[in-house]
Amino acid sequence: MRRLFRTHATEICLLAVIVLIAAFLAFATPRFFTLGNAFDLLNISSVNIIFAVGLLVVLIAGGIDISFAVAASVVQYVTALILGQVGGGGWASGLLIAGGIGTLLGAFNAFIIHRFKIISIVVTIATFNIYFGLLMFFTRGVSIYTLPDWWTERIILYEREMADGSWAEIRLPVLVMAICVAATWFLIRHTTTGRQLYAFGDNPEGARRFGISIGAMQFIAFGWLGLMAGIGGLIQAHYAQEVVPNALYGRELDVLAAAVLGGARLGGGKGSVLGCVLGVLLISITQNGLNLMGVSPFAFKMIIGAIILVAITLSNSRIDKLLPILKTERRRR
Incomplete structure (x- = not known):
């Protein structure tokens, strides 16, 4: 038990905090502790979790990327335009196009x-x-409301009728999120590339002397985030049933806060998929609870800033590795 806590202290603490916050919100607002709200939280959080596991790979490799949410918006729009030209396509072509464009932007x-x-x-x-x-500039802020039927058709994985006549549903975004989480976990934990990413993020100079390619690690990390951004953008448009150019603008801070809160180190070499997922869920639960309690959304932004500050302050990294990673980046030159 002691060994489990030592190796997964961040995840256990996050889980405990989630339980405490959920218990408080259950008393604070009767609408929070319902199956419908829990399923809605899971559906809504899916895109941010997809983004977060992609960002986790970049953070493990010692980098930071705040462009992924905007890149996902670009992917949405370009994918919609391409699909319109080829007659609509399907999920396979949509994921291929979105993932490919996202990977190129990350690369x-x-x-x-x-x-x-x-x-x-x-x-x-x-x-x-x-x-x-x-x-x-090119879209003039105009949204796309006419999307292929397969893209906007609601796909329900599980549903249950509630006592008030409403339905609690788990939808397609949750399945796609689970696949992305599993793929990222396999990449960083069960492949040689994953071990190299950890080594490179923790000690770039030592990794280079050991023969690990700097360029390859950077292209893999940012390319993977680009892939997740592309998939997340496609799924967000599916959930919203429209493509809005600035719909994802501003999500990068929420996702970064969740990844850091989940134990990813802003100096590289540390981070877990489970911690990342729990970080997103903690932030989503907090935001959902504040909304149900009628608290101003600006208060949530203050909380996000505080989360980033506290997570960095409590990090066991040296401060010179946490500030915009200057020392780590100099070693790579």
Whole structure:
């Protein structure tokens, strides 16, 4: 038991906090502790979890990416336009197109970081603005409401009628999220590439001397996040049943907070899929509870900022590795 707590302390603490917050909210608002609300939370959280496990791989490799949410918006729009030109397609072609475009956008970030030796946070701030600026310029902020039927058709995996006549449903986003979580867990825990990502993030210079390719690690990490961004963008449009250019704008902070809260270190070499998922769920539960209690949404933004600050402060990393990863990035030059 002691060994379990030592190796999974972050996850156990997060689970305990989730239980305490859920217990408080169950007393604070009667609508919180219902099966319908629990299923809604799971459906709504699915896209952020997909984003978070992608970001986790980048954080493990010692990088930071804040452009993924905007990249997912670009993927949504471009995918919708391509599918319109090819007659609608289906889930297979949609996932292939969205995943491919997302991977290319992630690889572009990796290319700039590796080729010009620029720290990742600076590059992704730049591409964040480039992607969003181009998207809004070419779309003029106009949404796409006419999507192929397969993309907007609601797919229910499990449903149950409630006492008030409403239905509690688990939908397709939850299944896609589970597949992405399992794939990421397998990548980082059961492949040589995953072990190399941990080694590279923890000690870039030592990993390089051991023969691990810096460029390969960066392209794999940012490419994987791009893939998850593409899939997440496709699923978010499915859930919303429309493509809105700025729908995902601003999610990057929520996802980053969840990943850091889940134990991912802003210096590389540490992080788990379970902690990442629990971090997203904790933030989603907090936001849901505040909404049900009628608390201003601006209060939630303050909480997100506090979560990031506290998580960084309590990290067992050295502070020089937590500040925009300058020392780690210099070693890679």
